[in-house]
Amino acid sequence: MIDLRLLRENPDLVRASQRARRESESAVDELLAADEERRASLRRFESLRAEQKQLSGRIPKATGDEKATLLTRTKELAAEVKAAESAATEAEQRLRRAHLVVSNVVEEGAPAGGEDDYVVLREVGERSQIDKPRDHQELGEGIGAIDVERGAKVSGSRFYYLTGPGALLQLGLLQLAIQQAGDAGFTPVIPPVLVKPEAMEGTGFLGAHASEVYRLEADDLYLVGTSEVPLAAYHSGEILDLDEPRRYAGWSSCFRREAGSYGKDVRGILRVHQFDKVEMFVFCRPEEAHDEHLRLLAWEEEMLAKVDVPYRVIDVAAGDLGSSAVRKYDCEAWLPSQGRYRELTSTSNCTTFQARRLNIRYRNADGKPQIAATLNGTLATTRWIVAILEHHQQPDGSVRVPKALQPFLGGRDVLEPITRQG
RNA sequence: GGAGGCUUCGCCUAGUUCGGUCUAUGGCGCCGCACUGCUAAUGCGGUUGGGGUCUAAAGCCCCUCCCGGGUUCGAAUCCCGGAGCCUCCGCCA
Numbered sequence: 001m002i003d004l005r006l007l008r009e010n011p012d013l014v015r016a017s018q019r020a021r022r023e024s025e026s027a028v029d030e031l032l033a034a035d036e037e038r039r040a041s042l043r044r045f046e047s048l049r050a051e052q053k054q055l056s057g058r059i060p061k062a063t064g065d066e067k068a069t070l071l072t073r074t075k076e077l078a079a080e081v082k083a084a085e086s087a088a089t090e091a092e093q094r095l096r097r098a099h100l101v102v103s104n105v106v107e108e109g110a111p112a113g114g115e116d117d118y119v120v121l122r123e124v125g126e127r128s129q130i131d132k133p134r135d136h137q138e139l140g141e142g143i144g145a146i147d148v149e150r151g152a153k154v155s156g157s158r159f160y161y162l163t164g165p166g167a168l169l170q171l172g173l174l175q176l177a178i179q180q181a182g183d184a185g186f187t188p189v190i191p192p193v194l195v196k197p198e199a200m201e202g203t204g205f206l207g208a209h210a211s212e213v214y215r216l217e218a219d220d221l222y223l224v225g226t227s228e229v230p231l232a233a234y235h236s237g238e239i240l241d242l243d244e245p246r247r248y249a250g251w252s253s254c255f256r257r258e259a260g261s262y263g264k265d266v267r268g269i270l271r272v273h274q275f276d277k278v279e280m281f282v283f284c285r286p287e288e289a290h291d292e293h294l295r296l297l298a299w300e301e302e303m304l305a306k307v308d309v310p311y312r313v314i315d316v317a318a319g320d321l322g323s324s325a326v327r328k329y330d331c332e333a334w335l336p337s338q339g340r341y342r343e344l345t346s347t348s349n350c351t352t353f354q355a356r357r358l359n360i361r362y363r364n365a366d367g368k369p370q371i372a373a374t375l376n377g378t379l380a381t382t383r384w385i386v387a388i389l390e391h392h393q394q395p396d397g398s399v400r401v402p403k404a405l406q407p408f409l410g411g412r413d414v415l416e417p418i419t420r421q422g
Numbered sequence: 423g424g425a426g427g428c429u430u431c432g433c434c435u436a437g438u439u440c441g442g443u444c445u446a447u448g449g450c451g452c453c454g455c456a457c458u459g460c461u462a463a464u465g466c467g468g469u470u471g472g473g474g475u476c477u478a479a480a481g482c483c484c485c486u487c488c489c490g491g492g493u494u495c496g497a498a499u500c501c502c503g504g505a506g507c508c509u510c511c512g513c514c515a
Binding site for chain 2: 039042043045046047049050052053055056057059060061070071072073074075076077078239369
């Protein structure tokens with residue numbers, strides 16, 4: 001949800017943002033109208049209610065004709081108040097619906113346009129030059145790290161087992177991420193991965209992403225696609241002390257239906273229904289959000305340096321931001337088997353958009369509650385294993401282990417292919 | 423899954439029998455002042471929160487006794503639905 005005060009004062013800014021996103025501008029008009037209607041209906045309700053309370057209060061002491069008159073009048077008023085209240089409630093709902101449709105106002109400097117209109121900010125590291133590179137599935141199977149076949153047998157396509165060095169790689173990666181985040185002042189969190197509809201709705205995942213989400217019918221709970229959901233909802237309805245940003249690092253499994261991705265990335269574990277992730281999540285004051293966003297990106301790059309894979313940083317275009325972000329930076333690793341870059345991290349500045357839905361506030365200098373800002377960024381995921389295997393592969397099918405991960409693999413610096421025992 | 427109890431202004435708590443005087447009691451904490459030649463004790467005063475109105479302050483208005491409905495001129499209080507917490511029983515990795 002965007003800031004209505006901003007909209008009233010500067011509707012053109014919001015319209016320009018909608019254009020950059022290639023989204024509807026008429027939604028802005030509807031939101032303005034709904035806002036106006038809500039304010040008027042609320043004012044009417046409040047004045048009627050005040051009169052009703054005043055007259056009702058006089059009834060116990062009144063007698064005779066005065067009492068009869070008061071009773072007649074208050075009875076009328078009761079009906080009017082009721083009507084005004086339901087009108088106000090309706091106006092509230094209309095406003096909310098209109099509010100949900102309008103995306104966050106993109107940050108100045110964000111590229112306009114769609115998916116392909118990103119801007120490459122920088123490339124880091126040498127692209128791997130490998131003759132006839134093996135892909136991560138072949139490598140992973142070779143060293144006994146990934147078992148896609150049995151994953152499919154037990155759970156279906158896009159499921160997998162991580163075994164031996166694969167399991168250790170993942171645990172090491174996540175542990176390394178949690179350690180780094182902890183050192184940077186993040187509070188490590190292991191959140192619930194099943195959440196109520198409110199949490200899902202509040203973070204905006206029941207809108208355009210609804211078909212991506214697993215739902216447990218019998219219990220009316222959802223499996224989260226990212227720990228962003230339980231982390232954002234963690235402080236819902238609260239007023240926080242945000243003299244310093246509050247930083248959390250969530251470690252969780254993530255579940256995605258991948259409903260719209262038939263035929264895409266079917267090989268290996270690049271795109272799967274279940275993976276693990278360490279996610280950074282920050283609550284801060286809106287004026288600090290821009291700087292914090294750049295810090296999140298820096299932390300992601302710090303983590304990428306530890307696994308020593310080449311990557312580039314892109315500034316995602318407005319039309320590809322998702323409704324809640326005002327700016328998004330992705331780090332994409334070079335995959336030699338595909339000859340292209342693939343997303344490993346993504347960091348979004350959501351400003352007050354999520355916090356307004358979840359009613360997360362802080363007190364400003366005057367002690368007045370204000371809507372907080374939220375940001376998120378990836379610190380490590382199962383997908384990182386793909387990039388690590390492919391980039392650090394050697395001609396014999398073995399894989400070098402980045403120094404930072406070696407302690408988690410029993411000190412090994414190379415993972416050798418094993419002879420398959422079936 | 424079954425039975426019962428509970429949920430009040432930061433925390434604890436009175437109030438719910440019998441609807442209006444609840445504009446919610448008291449304690450703790452917190453803030454201010456006074457006093458003692460020190461931040462301790464004591465005394466006095468203040469303190470629910472949120473939204474709106476307003477240039478601002480003051481003031482005023484609405485909402486707020488877990489949430490949502492209902493009854494009523496009027497609901498913390500009565501009725502219905504829901505959530506959470508606790509206890510007991512059953513079942514079970």
